Amino acid sequence: MQMERVATLVARVGPLDIFEQTRLPPDQLIRQGLTAVLALAPLYDSATGDTAAGATDSAEAQLLWGAPIVRRAAEIGVGELPARYLGPLGHRDALMLALRMEARAGGYSWSEREAIHRYTGEHRVALDTELSQLVTAEQTFAESIQRYLALAPIWRRAVEAGAVDVRTAELCGALPPAVLDTVSGAGRRLSFSNRRLVLTWLSELCGRDGLHEPAAVELAQNVMQSADPLDALRRLRYPRLSAMEERFTALQKRLTQGTPLALKAPPAFEGAAYELQLTLRSRHDLARAIDALQRMQEESDELFELL
Secondary structure (H helix, E strand, O other): OOOEEEEHHHOOOOOOOOOOOOOOOOOHHHOOOOOOOOEEEOOOOOOOOEEEOOOHHHHHOOEEHHHHHHHHHHHOOEEEEEEEEEEEEHHHHHHHHHHHHHHOOOOOOOOHHHHHHHHHHHHOOOOOOOHHHHOOOOHHHHHHHHHHHOOOHHHHHHHOOOOHHHHHHHOOOOHHHHHHHHOOOOOOOOOOHHHHHHHHHHHHHHHOOOOOOOOHHHHHHHHOOOOOOOHHHHHHHHHHHHHHHHHHHHHHHHHOOOOOOOEEOOHHHOOOOOEEEEEEOOOHHHHHHHHHHHHHHHHHHHHHHHO
16 A cells, blocks of 8 residues: 555546545545545456556556545645555456445445446446446346436436336336426425326326327326325226215215214225124114114115115
8 A cells, every 4th residue: 555646546537437426534534544545457458458558557557446535635635645556457357346445235326327337338347246236236237227228318317316216217208208397396295105106197097098298297287286196196097986985975974974873885895795883872872873774774775886
């Protein structure tokens, strides 16, 4: 290890400057040189054996990791940082070393993943299991990044911002961009899962009813302006069920309000029976319950039509 001039390190920032400035050490530690040792090495193409600049000595070494630290050191006037010069490395080994030093498997942003993928493509580095696990902590980096890159730019931005996941973006990709803007930028705050449901159901409705811009945007605006966007969409998705629920609610109110009876329908009216609960505190309650049951018997045809 040696202390290297920050100006030299800045000049040697190379193609592995792919990480965001997410976890910088405190300025006090940077001023004291108490940072991770920065690794530098000449890079060569594993397929041809050619170094990046046709040489293999430290004069051609490039910074493998820590560019954000180096830039911050330059900003606050630090003169030197600890560094180690390594022998020539192929692009795969250099990337693996950088990922191990960054040590954020599963925590990289989509922009960082895209930069990692671009590096592997430009330098013919295979996206094998070992590399994937350093990026995503799983074996699916190659698949997931391809799915992300296949999205339209507006949906990639939404995924990067954490507004939706890749699966939702794939399902809803046919929606007009203004629909995504309406749902994501609404004044009300939707949870991540509810936002996924709203977008997915809007996509289903637009597909079912053949809605395009501006009708699809108008639908999204109306839904987001309602008191309960999910309930509004559910009623649009299942109009017959919604009508049945409204009929039952009216019947329930008419037959049991102010009585000791509680009438409950089976979920989605998919069943052969209602549930009736009776709460008695006095003989008067019993008399009211009997009267209510008699009225219920008179209107039972309408009640059982719903099942």
